[in-house]
Amino acid sequence: MKRTDVGTSCCPVARSLSHVGEWWSILILRDAMIGLTRFDEFEKSLGIAPNMLTRRLASLVEAGLLERVQYQDRPPRYEYFLTEAGKAFRPVLLAFVEWGSRYFAPEGRSVQLVERATGRPVRVGMVDLDTGKPVDARDYVIEPGPAADDHLRYCFTYGKTKRRGGDTGLKFAPPSISVVDDDGDGRARRGKART
Amino acid sequence: MKRTDVGTSCCPVARSLSHVGEWWSILILRDAMIGLTRFDEFEKSLGIAPNMLTRRLASLVEAGLLERVQYQDRPPRYEYFLTEAGKAFRPVLLAFVEWGSRYFAPEGRSVQLVERATGRPVRVGMVDLDTGKPVDARDYVIEPGPAADDHLRYCFTYGKTKRRGGDTGLKFAPPSISVVDDDGDGRARRGKART
Numbered sequence: 001m002k003r004t005d006v007g008t009s010c011c012p013v014a015r016s017l018s019h020v021g022e023w024w025s026i027l028i029l030r031d032a033m034i035g036l037t038r039f040d041e042f043e044k045s046l047g048i049a050p051n052m053l054t055r056r057l058a059s060l061v062e063a064g065l066l067e068r069v070q071y072q073d074r075p076p077r078y079e080y081f082l083t084e085a086g087k088a089f090r091p092v093l094l095a096f097v098e099w100g101s102r103y104f105a106p107e108g109r110s111v112q113l114v115e116r117a118t119g120r121p122v123r124v125g126m127v128d129l130d131t132g133k134p135v136d137a138r139d140y141v142i143e144p145g146p147a148a149d150d151h152l153r154y155c156f157t158y159g160k161t162k163r164r165g166g167d168t169g170l171k172f173a174p175p176s177i178s179v180v181d182d183d184g185d186g187r188a189r190r191g192k193a194r195t
Numbered sequence: 196m197k198r199t200d201v202g203t204s205c206c207p208v209a210r211s212l213s214h215v216g217e218w219w220s221i222l223i224l225r226d227a228m229i230g231l232t233r234f235d236e237f238e239k240s241l242g243i244a245p246n247m248l249t250r251r252l253a254s255l256v257e258a259g260l261l262e263r264v265q266y267q268d269r270p271p272r273y274e275y276f277l278t279e280a281g282k283a284f285r286p287v288l289l290a291f292v293e294w295g296s297r298y299f300a301p302e303g304r305s306v307q308l309v310e311r312a313t314g315r316p317v318r319v320g321m322v323d324l325d326t327g328k329p330v331d332a333r334d335y336v337i338e339p340g341p342a343a344d345d346h347l348r349y350c351f352t353y354g355k356t357k358r359r360g361g362d363t364g365l366k367f368a369p370p371s372i373s374v375v376d377d378d379g380d381g382r383a384r385r386g387k388a389r390t
Contacts (some may be wrong), residue, residue, distance in 0.1 A: 003311060005269055010300075010302070011225070011295075011297065011306060012291065012292045012293075012295030012296040012304075012305060012306055013221065013222065013225050013288055013291045013292060013295060013300040013306075014218075014222060014295075015295045016291045016295035016299065017218040017221060017222070017229030017291070018218075018299075019299065021217075021218030021221070022216075022218075023209075023213075023217075023322060025210040026208065026212060026216070027208065027209060027212070028215075030206070030208050031350070031354075033337070034337070034350055034351055034354035035353070035355060035357045035358040036350070036353075036354055036357075036367075037357070038367075040367060041353075041367045044367055044368070044369055045238055045350050045367075045369060051313060064298075085298045087332070088294060088297065088298065089294060090332060091290045091293065091294065091320075091321045091330075092287065092290040092291055092294055093208055094290075094321055094330065094337075095286045095287040095289075095290040095321070096207065096208045096211045096212070097207045097208060097216050097337070098207075098286065098288055099207075099211055099284060099286065099287055100206075100207030100208060100209075100210045100211035101340075102283065102364055103259075103280045103283065104207065104210040104211065104214065105205075105207055105210060105215075105342065107205070107342045108340065108341050109207075109340030109341060109342055110205040110206060110207060110339065110340050110341075110342040110343040110344065110347055111206060111207055111208075111310055111337060111338070111339060111340050111343065112337070112338055112339075112340040112348070113330060113335050113336070113337055113338075114335070114337075114338050115323070115334065115335060116333070116334055116335060116336045117294055117334070120345040121340075122323045122324075122325070122330065122335060122383060123323070123324040123325060124321055124322070124323065124324065124330055125286075125321070125322065125324045126211040126286045126289055126290070126319055126320070126321055126322075127318065127319070127320065127321075127322050127324075127327075128310070128317045128318070128319065129317075129320045129322075129329075130317070130318060132322075132327050134324075135286075135289065135308060135317065135319055137282070137285060138311070139310065139311055139312070139317065140308050140310055140311060140317060140358035141308070141311045142228070142229070142289075142292070142306060142307070142308055142309075143306070143307055143308075143309050144305065144306065145296075145303065145304030145305050145307040145316075146303050146304060146305075147300065147302045147303035147305040147326040148305040148306065150303065152306070155226070155229055155231070155240050155276060156229055157302075158230070158231075158236075159226075159229035159230025160230060161231070162230045162231075163230040164256025172231075172233075172235060172236045172239055172240075173239070174239055179322060
């Protein structure tokens with residue numbers, strides 16, 4: 001089966017998803033963040049099938065997000081620890097926590113961020129670190145950066161024109177993106193995270 | 196096939212992923228955020244197969260993240276717009292942008308947040324909105340909230356004990372989580388986002 005390899009796109013969201021774009025991967029990172037390290041811990045916490053867990057752990061190690069460390073000789077047993085890149089996934093998880101708690105938790109908060117020293121529940125938000133202002137869509141806009149390719153620039157320009165003018169009869173004809181064989185598990189093969 | 200329905204978990208990350216835990220869904224939300232609205236726009240932007248796109252759009256509408264609006268009678272044609280809950284996904288995308296740009300973009304930034312009024316590229320971070328401090332793992336910890344169930348509380352307590360004491364010979368035996376039939380597309384059926 002041919003499909004577009006989103007991992008080859010220059011978009012950082014697509015790149016991220018080529019490494020963790022499978023809900024099990026994100027939930028494994030969540031559990032590792034809590035402090036779980038072993039196969040049976042992930043298995044019981046997630047209720048995931050062992051063969052699926054084996055594949056997801058291997059892909060997270062390959063992506064440079066988990067490090068595998070042997071803790072027992074006979075039989076060989078391994079633990080999985082977050083790498084620096086894996087730990088840096090925390091803001092993405094926190095953003096999911098905020099969004100999920102707001103829209104999909106009618107019964108209230110089941111997870112919250114608290115200040116370690118005081119236990120105070122914390123209101124979390126994304127801000128402009130230089131001004132402290134929340135980066136809402138009115139004041140801050142996502143734009144192509146220096147490394148954007150033609151496809152991405154085209155999509156942004158088209159979207160901007162459309163947002164301004166409504167249905168302008170524009171024809172959407174972006175430069176093509178690359179199409180590759182993937183390995184069938186819904187995930188592109190990429191190198192490790194830069195650490 | 197039986198599998199654990201992560202959408203029934205009380206964890207807000209799992210709840211979120213039951214709605215968008217498929218990379219195509221996240222990329223469709225990304226494109227909608229840019230300003231794309233129509234089937235052929237998403238199709239060309241993503242290089243996604245039409246049947247897959249039909250399914251993902253329907254599930255995003257069902258989840259209350261996109262609204263479907265007819266713009267043509269014969270033949271009937273529809274556009275898709277972000278709902279309030281869909282627009283509120285923006286911080287998750289921004290968190291992916293930051294993480295992906297840092298670890299998986301050796302060639303530099305292809306997407307950046309800029310201040311609308313000035314065009315200044317913005318350094319983005321998650322902070323404690325009451326103090327303005329970045330919510331790094333040293334000072335801020337994720338804890339169970341009031342609506343946490345026994346499974347989630349157990350996992351947090353176990354992880355905390357383990358992080359403190361290393362290999363203490365603890366046996367991981369969480370209360371069971373519910374197992375349901377899912378519909379085979381890797382996504383639990385849930386109600387709409389609360390808006």
